[in-house]
Amino acid sequence: MILDFSAILSQWRLLLDGAELTAELAVVTTLTGFLIGTLCAVARRSQSAICVRIAAIYVESIRNTPFLVQIFLVYFGLSSLGFSFSAFTVSVIALTINVGAYTAEIMRAGFDSIHKGQWEAAETLGLTKWQQYWHVALRPAIERVYPSLTSQFILLMLASSVTSQISTEELTATANFIQSETYRPFETFFIVAGIYIALSLMMRLIFWLFGLAIFPRRRRLGTTI
């Protein structure tokens, strides 16, 4: 059995396009997912019982159903409402809804880890609840759960492979296309797996650099909060 990688590597342009779309999905949904997740975490900690209930239902529904089914629901749901979005847009929406729920749990743990005295000090200075979250709780919370957040968003990038099932032309869809053309499935998926791993490493590096930028205290003093 001879393995022939050259047939795949000659398609490097296609692979690059696919990887680029995967990266785009990852970047966009990391940002939107983090936003939704953080707002949801705030909602779960709010005084309003309705907010807490709605947020809990959202999180539990997502965490107990498969992403593949979620993306089908978003895809068919949106089209039955009359929208015709691109596969990319639908993927972004579905991925955001999904990662938002998991991020909400992580950020909730982060906010819960902030000592009560910090909240009281901020409150007695006259800061509103939103100001307390933004100025006092947010950065320390992120710092505390940064490793979990990083892992979560890398998993998000890997999960984007499922969007190939609604014809998003990201890396997995590209892999399927190439293997159907070259009849070399093993080599194709082997190389594509390698590209995903490379993307994971790149994300890890970017998150590490980002961490240096937003945690000046840790950068200067080298200590953890």
Place this chain on the structure above:
Amino acid sequence: MSIITLSNVQKSFGQNQVLKDVSFSVNKGQVVALIGASGSGKSTALRCIDRLETINGGSIEVCGHHVEDPHIDLRKLRQDVGIVFQSYNLFPHLTIEQNITLGPISVKKMARKEARHLALSVLEQVGLADKADSYPEQLSGGQQQRVAIARSLAMKPKVMLFDEVTSALDPKLTGEVLRVIERLAGSGMTMVMVTHEMNFARRIADKVIFMHHGKVHESGTVDILKHPATEELQEFISNDL
């Protein structure tokens, strides 16, 4: 003229009634020491003044605000009242200067430059102007507590509350904090201190309030510490040797 008035205040945590019937008042410019054993309710009473705890009965008036009113504008109340905690509660991810400018910028909408000047001037007041760019963890406990005091002062409050601010400090470090508080008292600030530092209270307090089992048991000038009228205060002072 009374600037803080507690009338028949009651407060329970679940089944436990911590404040049974607390009434006292503080005049403008007065320095009041709130003393008592653990569990007497003194910290709770102090925290109620700044609405960190809500009361179950009675009323509290602070600088014209009715604290027990559920519709009270808390931000206005908190601008008039400054509170310093036992565990300082400085924000670890912000520099000392940022800790102090946060309130003025976010609440009073002060411009950044002006806030910076203000921060440096209150840091001068507490003797830490050179630490503006440090982070809280780089400072000693006493220095952190002085920064906490500066942070509250930056909001230009009418009243300052101190909740056992030296109890968490090494004995060596309490002196620097007490000196700052003494200077503040001398400048005419209205202050209520919950404290175990009896000697300090004797030196600077205009009024001493002794709490016992959730009630004001005895109050008066510092003379009551020398000549206590009640047995409980007598016992408290003698235990304090």
Place this chain on the structure above:
Amino acid sequence: MMDFPLNFAHLQFLLEGTLWTIVLSLMAFGGGGFVGFLIALGRITPLRPVRFLVTGWVQLVQGTPLLIIMFMVYFGLPGLGFSISPLLAAGVSLTIYASAYLGEIWRGCIQSVPRSQWEAAECLALSRTQRMFKVILPQAVKLATPPTVGFSVQIIKNTSLASVVGFVELTRAGQLINNSIFEPFIIYLIVAAIYFCLCFPVSALSRRLERGASEKKASQSASAVPQIN
């Protein structure tokens, strides 16, 4: 008022799919558990080359989407000369996936057993194997139960990807029904509800176990463990 589009035969078909989802989950858990245990041991063995290889393998599997692993097994193995059914392909893929994650979870738990326990066992002159099986593992199992139960929810959800290689579990059953009656939203809503009924009790159990465990030790909430799908 719309008629409910699914008839009894459809619901039966979905239930059959659900059964296969459960079967596949058990296969993945069993296979993944067995191999995962070996991986956990391989990650802590004093033999350097073994440790290196096993660590590399785990990183490889954890850095690859499960869908790619499935495609690799289902399409790739025939390319190398083996023929494989969808069920077997799905089972093998999920085993590979589960073993890597379970191996990591269990390795963490073994290493969480306090050093003093290892030393005490050594001082009792127990051999390395005896130490492992009689002292360390029983304690590690207790630590491992909450996250393992939590991960089984992941396994159940990930069986849905077997639909992509044609295995008729719950999601594929839904797809097939949709091909005949074209009511995708309702169908997938029901499919989602069935998954929820399978997963939610297990999630709740995992949370309860974890709360019990944290009464003994303050630790980061396991529900905040990163997961997707």
